[in-house]
Amino acid sequence: MSKKHKDFFWMSFSDLMSSLFFVVLVLYVLTYVMLKQEQSKLVNLVEDLEQKLEVYNLVEQNLKPLKNNSELFRYEEKYKRFTLAFDVNFKISQFEIKKGKLKNFQETSGKIISVGKELKKTIDVLAKKKAEDPSMNKVSYLVIISGYASHLLNGSQINDYQLSYKRAYSLWNYWKDNGIDFESNKYKGLIDLQISGNGWGGVGRFERDPDNYFLNEIKNQRFIIQIVPKIGNTN
Numbered sequence: 311m312s313k314k315h316k317d318f319f320w321m322s323f324s325d326l327m328s329s330l331f332f333v334v335l336v337l338y339v340l341t342y343v344m345l346k347q348e349q350s351k352l353v354n355l356v357e358d359l360e361q362k363l364e365v366y367n368l369v370e371q372n373l374k375p376l377k378n379n380s381e382l383f384r385y386e387e388k389y390k391r392f393t394l395a396f397d398v399n400f401k402i403s404q405f406e407i408k409k410g411k412l413k414n415f416q417e418t419s420g421k422i423i424s425v426g427k428e429l430k431k432t433i434d435v436l437a438k439k440k441a442e443d444p445s446m447n448k449v450s451y452l453v454i455i456s457g458y459a460s461h462l463l464n465g466s467q468i469n470d471y472q473l474s475y476k477r478a479y480s481l482w483n484y485w486k487d488n489g490i491d492f493e494s495n496k497y498k499g500l501i502d503l504q505i506s507g508n509g510w511g512g513v514g515r516f517e518r519d520p521d522n523y524f525l526n527e528i529k530n531q532r533f534i535i536q537i538v539p540k541i542g543n544t545n
Contacts, residue, residue: 362541365449369539372435375428382425389514391536396421398532403469405457405476407484422481426490429535433492437500448542453492454504455482456534460527461510475507481533502540 376392377385384395398418404411412418433451440446457478459470482505485491492503512534516526 365539365541372432391534393534405473406480423488426485430490450500450540452502452538452540454536456506456508458508458530458532460531471507471509474509478505
């Protein structure tokens, strides 16, 4: 009986160890497969991020002429956006870029057209890069033209928000009338143009001078331009 009992024990033990080995083997295979899948996902993610970084670097490189043009543009590094380097002073409650509506019309309107041409040059370079490089196929750009308004003593918030939008619309329309159209067919699939009015809001506004309410506040009557790359997943 003792011998039979021992034989039974070793057979059971052997079966148990075989089962445990099989379980461990299955777990190892499952773990290996799952790790391989995760590794593949990480590789794809790294490749995707590398391509996006390449696009962002390309955009930064192509924006350099605008950053270096201090006569027309002021680049705000903190907010990653451009403002015009010259004053655009509308008369009270005016928004059209027309004689009698805009102070120093002749000089200011000439600079506004120059800004549009420089911006168009940059976007044309981005369009050329996309046409030449298949890896840029899923890249497009959000171009935002924002108008701001000064928060003057007798201002109405809703009116000034509407006014700031009308000023941005007027800028877009003025460029279009002068042959600078960012919504033409040649930019289809490349440019998503948005016109916005920030009114009294937005970051980076000029702070008021407590001794002269209008001195800095009037500077908030301005345009801001942003070019933001939109990159679809490559994998």
